[in-house]
Amino acid sequence: MVTIQETELKERGLLAVSTAQKLGRPILISEVHKMDSVEPISFFNSGRERYLGERFYWKDPSEEVVLIGLGISKQIQSDQATDRFFHVEEEWKGFLKDSLIFNPYKENGLGPVMFGGFSFDPHKSKTTLWSKYADSLFHIPKFMLTIVEGQTFLTTNIVCTQNDDYTLFEKVVNERVQLLMSSKEDFVIKPVKLLETKEISPQEWKQSVDEVVEDLKSGSLKKVVLARELRLFFDQRVKAEVILKNLYNQQRESFIFVFESNGDCFIGATPERLVKKQGNDVFSTCLAGSIGRGKTAEEDRRLGQTLLNDKKNLIEHGYVVEMIKEALEESCEEIILPDKPQLMKIRDIQHLYTPVIGKCQKDASLLLLVERLHPTPALGGLPKQEAIEKIREVEELDRGFYAAPLGWCDYRGNGEFSVSIRSGLIQDKEASLFAGCGVVANSDSESEYLETSLKFRPMLRALGGN
Secondary structure, eight states: OOOOHHHHHHHHHHHHHHHHHHSSEEEEEEEEEEESSHHHEEEEEEEHHHHTTSEEEEEEESSEEEEEESSOEEEEEEEEOOTHHHHHHHHHHHHTTTTTTEEOOOSSSSSSSEEEEEEEEESSSOOOOGGOOOOOOEEEEEEEEEEEEEEEEEEEEOOOOOTHHHHHHHHHHHHHHHHHTTTTOOOOOOOOEEEEESSSHHHHHHHHHHHHHHHHSSSSOOEEEEEEEEEEEEEEEOOOOHHHHHHHOOOTTSSEEEEEEETEEEEEEEEEEEEETTTTTEEEEEEEEEEEEOSHHHHHHHHHHHHHHHHHHHHHHHHHHHHHHHHHHTTEEEEESSSSEEEEOOSSEEEEOOOOOEEEEEEEOEEEHHHHHHSOOTSEEESSHHHHHHHHHHHSOOOOTTSEEEEETTTOOOOOEEESSSSEETTTTEEEEEEEEOTTTTHHHHHHHHHHHHHHHHHHHHHHHO
């Protein structure tokens, strides 16, 4: 383990306190240390006792960036429905103002990072299901492990007030030492037993699909995405650590995320990037249209070819490509887009997939891009506003953070957001899983129902179901 000079933090901390006294408000001090290798899931697990409810985990499909946050040094949250992306950005900028950041490294995802996301639709009536999550919710962690391109770093974030002294930094130093020691320990956590699986209003959901299909035949709507819920019941409290490890073993080619809030835990393995920003480079993904995987290589190839030639799925995919292209054109000087989709194959499903690359204008922030892209037609529908209103009207489900933007942004403006599908909300001895599908004018409610059943499978398996 790399030795961290404890006196550094204490000396820097006292400088932050004197700055807070001069300015008359709290000041952030953030320092980054390069470390020997630390196993990321072990680091997440080591925060269970002290930081339960205040942890996050993020891994992109290539494992180019892995982030684990423990504790909360600052929370940005709001249930304000209008201009919510702008308000989060302004609060983030205000928090960073005059901060003391000791980060000699150039890699992304180091120093102050906010992790979190936005609800799918802040105008939808909230239910108790998502009561622990504000419509906009971000955590700036106390301790954050970043593994970027194989290198390991530890960020420590402390908010100092005018009244703090040497003892605050001694306490943080001791906490950090204990954390790094415990991250080397082996954790044995027994899996829970699934007692019951309950579909929430399946017949009513099919009926709503049929009703929307009729609307699509006569009105200006082209597509509406409808989602449903599966509720699981267990013999004891569900441990996020077990589910995370299962997802890592079973869905490693996906974005894997965990976001805890006040005892609840939103967790998933999504194949879908919303947007990534590195300097002026922007990357997005068009993902719409799906079919199952084959039991043999030949059957799998045949299913893939069927999907690549399926008119309904190609139309649906085309809507997404067009919308993402239009949204990015507002902020980008250049966009590179392939002529036709390819296949993205993950464990249970294969999707039509088109990658998008752009060069963004200097004033285009990551959250501005998130706002312009959310929700894509793959999660909302077309036209965008009409589809959201239709979902709000007919869908029983309170989506909360399901199908919404979730991700991270560092203090330099780089970061990445996924679309949080293939996900579930863990609440003590219960969990809700979510899945949706695109309804168009020639949709059949029974086949859409079967498609959502297929999309439940990754999370169901991770939680011990079939």
